[in-house]
Amino acid sequence: MKDLQNVSTISIQPLVRVHPLRRLLRGLWQGLERARTRRLLAQLDQRDLADMGLSHADRLNELEKPFWR
Template sequence: MERALSPDLPTPRSATLLRRLHAVVGEWLRNARTRRQLAELTSLQLADLGISPSERMREISKPFWR
């Protein structure tokens, strides 16, 4: 007996794609947030973390998707 797919329920493949999309967008949001926070740190805070000003600039210059 063949089961008809309901249009209201995602197929296993589309559910997997939705989960992956959700994960990717979450990663992009984290990247943007942490880079914004990194940009706001003072030089003393950077030194405490062992991050040079040039390392900070290199990181905050990246697009959110990388």
């Protein structure tokens, strides 16, 4: 019982407000990154997909998503 962590006091992180322009730019950057990784996913062959544990249907499902999701 000496190794148990004391969780009786819960610390709450203060809410940090992010500037709206910074939030917009971060969202745009993340969307572009998702689009880039999906383009790379589209280039993989069956063997590469199998190595990653993905099926052809998994790939098609991911490629159908818009960049903002």
